[in-house]
Each structure stands twice: as structure tokens, then as C-alpha cells.
Amino acid sequence: MTNLLEYLPPVRGKIEAHVPLQNMTYLHVGGDAEVFFEPADSDDLIHFLRKHPAAVPITVLGAGSNVLVRDGGIPGVVIHLGDWFKRIFKEGTTFEVGAGALVANFAENAAQQDVSGFEFLSTIPGTMGGCILMNAGCFGRSIKDILLEMEAVDFQGRMHWMPAQKIGLTYRKSSIPNDWIILRAWVCGSVLASGLVLRCMAELRAARAAYQPTGCYTAGSAFKNPEGKNAWELISAVGLRGARQGRASISEKHANFLLNDDNATAEDLESLGETIRNKVQQKTGIDLEWEIVRLGTRTPTVTDWAQVIGQGSILRGGV
Ligand SMILES: Cc1cc2nc3c(=O)[nH]c(=O)nc-3n(C[C@H](O)[C@H](O)[C@H](O)COP(=O)(O)OP(=O)(O)OC[C@H]3O[C@@H](n4cnc5c(N)ncnc54)[C@H](O)[C@@H]3O)c2cc1C
Structure with missing residues (x-):
């Protein structure tokens, strides 16, 4: 058995093998990340991506509010954007928001400054990166309505x-390639009377x-x-x-x-989801599409990295 860390480039951020992901997701299930990497900043991330062996699969984890990590864990490297990627800058009613920032914190920040347009985000538990990828939304609004531009880096470091x-933002979907990592976004709001935005947000939270x-x-x-x-x-x-x-x-x-x-295990949750899909299909003819992103493998995998990297095969995680 080989240790994947041996084949990865040196980094300034945190990098560790066999990190449990259960407490990093809202469903609190699933196995370990084979390697978990939290880059120190965007240069660290870009350097890692340019130097890592292309055969090593990469999975990006945001706040973990829309994923089900399977019980066997996630092979390869799981990248999580830490503090450096949570920064928020304001210019007028436009904000530059780091992809790792929680959108609810950002909405609160904007509301404190009486900037409106982001209230719906205050009820969504994801990061800006995860929310763009999923075109997250509620109360009749979505990321599509506020996003101006975004910056990303691909798995080769470009x-x-x-x-x-x-970006092809449609209902809970984007056309962002699955080898891109969103780094920053620019979003635009408008100014409202003092205190009004905070009050509106409180009403949305109560409604939810x-x-x-x-x-x-x-x-x-x-x-x-x-x-x-x-x-x-x-x-x-x-x-x-109410079924179990x-x-x-x-x-x-x-x-x-x-x-x-x-x-519960990830398997319990995924099988219950499949039971729902089967029953709805049988009785109505409608195919329900998973919104939750399922990541990793059902049983733990052991990869001979020396061989895989030598062969240059490319693996990808997530459906
Ligand atoms: C209680 C609850 C209520 C919710 N309500 C809503 C709702 O009203 N509307 C709604 O749309 N969603 C809702 N969600 C789902 C979820 O919050 C959103 O889908 C959110 O966008 C996920 O963001 P995240 O950071 O948690 O991403 P994760 O769950 O960590 O990941 C989701 C996907 O995004 C990818 N991803 C994450 N960060 C990046 C990045 N920087 N670059 C590239 N890819 C990335 C992941 O690889 C994964 O494929 C809810 C979830 C919970 C738990």
C-alpha cells in the first residue's frame, strides 16, 4: 500500500491523510478524505494544482450543506477553501466575495451596510463557491440574479x-466544468433605507x-x-x-x-433516497433527479498510487 501524500507537491497550507469528513458535512455521515488539503491562499492552491499528478482525483468541498459523502470516503485529494478564501471587499453596492465565505455571513455583512438584494442568501447554509455551482436560491431569487462575474482555477492550475x-445558470445547475474550482465572485445589490434590509432578512428566516x-x-x-x-x-x-x-x-x-x-450511515440515506425515486417513478412516471451531490465510494478503496500515477489514468469523484 502506498501513501498518496508522498506523491503530492509541498504546500504552505494544511495537508493531511485520512481525515474524517463526517463533521464537515450537514448530513454528518461518510468516510474519510484520503488526503485533505486546505490551501494557505490562491498561490498555494495554484502551485499545488500545477504540480500534482494528473491521475490523482480532486474533489472540492464547500460548507458540505448539499453533499452526501459515502461511507467508503473520498479517494484522492479533497480541497477545502479556508480562511483566506472567505474575504469580502466592498465597492459601492458591488462586493467581491471569496468562494469560501458563507453566503449567510455575506448577506448579513451587506445588510449591516443597508445593501439589499442578497437577503435570500441569509437562509442558505452554503459557501459562495457551492452556491454558484448549484445556482442556489429560494424565495424566487437565485445566484443568477446577483452574480456579475467569477474567477476560477482549473485542476491544471489555469x-x-x-x-x-x-456560466449557464439555470435551476440548481450551472455549466461550470467539473474540473474548475471557483475562487471569487463579484455580486451586485442596491441601497435600501436604513434597517430595512435587516428586517426583511429576519422575516425570510422566520418564514423558512x-x-x-x-x-x-x-x-x-x-x-x-x-x-x-x-x-x-x-x-x-x-x-x-415520515418513512424510515x-x-x-x-x-x-x-x-x-x-x-x-x-x-444513520450514508448507505441508509442513499437507499432511502433511491426508494423515493423508485416509488415516485412507479406511481407517477416521473424521474426525480438528486439535488444532493453524492461523493466518494460505498466501501473504502485502497489505491496503489505508484501504479496509477505511473499509468497516468484519470479518476473523478462525485455524481
Ligand atoms: C437546511 C438546508 C437548507 C437549504 N436550503 C437551500 C435553499 O433554499 N436553496 C438552495 O439552493 N439550496 C439549499 N440548500 C443546499 C445548499 O445549501 C446549497 O446547495 C449550497 O449552494 C451548497 O453550498 P456548499 O458550500 O455547502 O457546497 P457543498 O455542499 O460543500 O458542495 C456542493 C457542490 O458544490 C461544489 N463546490 C463547493 N465549493 C466549490 C468551489 N469553490 N468551486 C467549485 N465547486 C465547489 C462541490 O464539489 C459539490 O459538487 C440547503 C441546505 C441545507 C442543509
């Missing part, structure tokens, strides 16, 4: 700048607490809403609201939320 119109489960391990909506339908209504209609499988369950309050309410 930089890319993209105006929002070219009324219809979604809170204080539990979940990744938000498990499935995308099919065209013209609500996933939660379809799941309720096939009688699965293994130690996972479907929320009574919002039938599109999978819950880890009793030390």
Missing part, C-alpha cells in the same frame, strides 16, 4: 474569468423555519423539483412522508428533506 451570462425542519442533520432538498411540480408533493402523494429506512428518515415537516436522525 485561471479563468467568466461573466455570469456565460415555519416550513422546513430545523436543528437536525439534513442537506436541504434531496431532489430537484421536476418541471411544473414540487418534489415534496410527489413524495407525500406516494405515502412516504435503516436509521434515516424523511421529514414529516418537509417531505423532500432526508434526515440523519439516529446515527
Whole structure:
């Protein structure tokens, strides 16, 4: 057995082998990252990407609010953007937001300065990078409505700048290539009367607490809403609201939320999700599409990196 760390370039940030990811995701399940890398800054990240062997798979983890890490963990390197990537700069009503910044913190920051337009973000638990990739949204607004431009680096260390119109932002989807890591975004709002933005945000948070489960391990909506339908209504209609499988369950309050309410495994949650998909398919003919991004392998894998790197094969994680 070989240790992947031996084949990776030296970095200034934090890099470790076999790091548990359970507590880094909102579902609190899953195995280890084979290697976990938190770059010191963008130069450190770019240097790593330019020098790492191309055969080593890379997975990006944001706040972990929309992922299910499988029980076997994630082979290769998991990259997480730490403090340096959380910086926020303001110029007028335009903000430069680091991809690692939590969008709720950013929305609060903007509201304190009476800049409006980002209130919906105050109820979403992800980072700016994760939210752009997923075109996250709620209350009738999404990232598409506020994004001007973004900067990314690809897995070979090449930089890319993209105006929002070219990112293909549609419902919970973007056309950003899966070997890009978003680094920064520029978003634009407008000025409102003093205190109004904070009040509006408080109302949105209260509205959300009324219809979604809170204080539990979940990744938000498990499935995308099919065209013209609500996933939660379809799941309720096939009688699965509140159903359990293994130690996972479907929320009574919002039938599109999978819950880890009793030390569930990733397998419990994923099989329950597949049960939902099968039953909805059988009874309605509709194929529900996972919104949760499932990462890694069901059982632990042992890779002979010397051989893989020698052969130059390329692996990718995530569906
Ligand atoms: C309680 C709850 C409520 C939620 N409500 C909503 C909602 O109302 N609307 C909504 O849209 N979503 C909602 N979500 C889902 C989630 O918050 C969003 O999808 C969010 O955009 C995920 O961001 P993240 O940083 O947590 O990304 P992660 O979950 O860590 O990752 C999601 C995907 O983004 C990729 N990614 C992350 N960072 C980057 C980066 N810098 N560059 C490239 N790729 C990256 C990952 O590889 C992965 O494929 C909710 C989740 C929870 C737990």
C-alpha cells in the first residue's frame, strides 16, 4: 500500500491523510478524505494544482450543506477553501466575495451596510463557491440574479474569468466544468433605507423555519423539483412522508428533506433516497433527479498510487 501524500507537491497550507469528513458535512455521515488539503491562499492552491499528478482525483468541498459523502470516503485529494478564501471587499453596492465565505455571513455583512438584494442568501447554509455551482436560491431569487462575474482555477492550475451570462445558470445547475474550482465572485445589490434590509432578512428566516425542519442533520432538498411540480408533493402523494429506512428518515415537516436522525450511515440515506425515486417513478412516471451531490465510494478503496500515477489514468469523484 502506498501513501498518496508522498506523491503530492509541498504546500504552505494544511495537508493531511485520512481525515474524517463526517463533521464537515450537514448530513454528518461518510468516510474519510484520503488526503485533505486546505490551501494557505490562491498561490498555494495554484502551485499545488500545477504540480500534482494528473491521475490523482480532486474533489472540492464547500460548507458540505448539499453533499452526501459515502461511507467508503473520498479517494484522492479533497480541497477545502479556508480562511483566506472567505474575504469580502466592498465597492459601492458591488462586493467581491471569496468562494469560501458563507453566503449567510455575506448577506448579513451587506445588510449591516443597508445593501439589499442578497437577503435570500441569509437562509442558505452554503459557501459562495457551492452556491454558484448549484445556482442556489429560494424565495424566487437565485445566484443568477446577483452574480456579475467569477474567477476560477482549473485542476491544471489555469485561471479563468467568466461573466455570469456565460456560466449557464439555470435551476440548481450551472455549466461550470467539473474540473474548475471557483475562487471569487463579484455580486451586485442596491441601497435600501436604513434597517430595512435587516428586517426583511429576519422575516425570510422566520418564514423558512415555519416550513422546513430545523436543528437536525439534513442537506436541504434531496431532489430537484421536476418541471411544473414540487418534489415534496410527489413524495407525500406516494405515502412516504415520515418513512424510515435503516436509521434515516424523511421529514414529516418537509417531505423532500432526508434526515440523519439516529446515527444513520450514508448507505441508509442513499437507499432511502433511491426508494423515493423508485416509488415516485412507479406511481407517477416521473424521474426525480438528486439535488444532493453524492461523493466518494460505498466501501473504502485502497489505491496503489505508484501504479496509477505511473499509468497516468484519470479518476473523478462525485455524481
Ligand atoms: C437546511 C438546508 C437548507 C437549504 N436550503 C437551500 C435553499 O433554499 N436553496 C438552495 O439552493 N439550496 C439549499 N440548500 C443546499 C445548499 O445549501 C446549497 O446547495 C449550497 O449552494 C451548497 O453550498 P456548499 O458550500 O455547502 O457546497 P457543498 O455542499 O460543500 O458542495 C456542493 C457542490 O458544490 C461544489 N463546490 C463547493 N465549493 C466549490 C468551489 N469553490 N468551486 C467549485 N465547486 C465547489 C462541490 O464539489 C459539490 O459538487 C440547503 C441546505 C441545507 C442543509
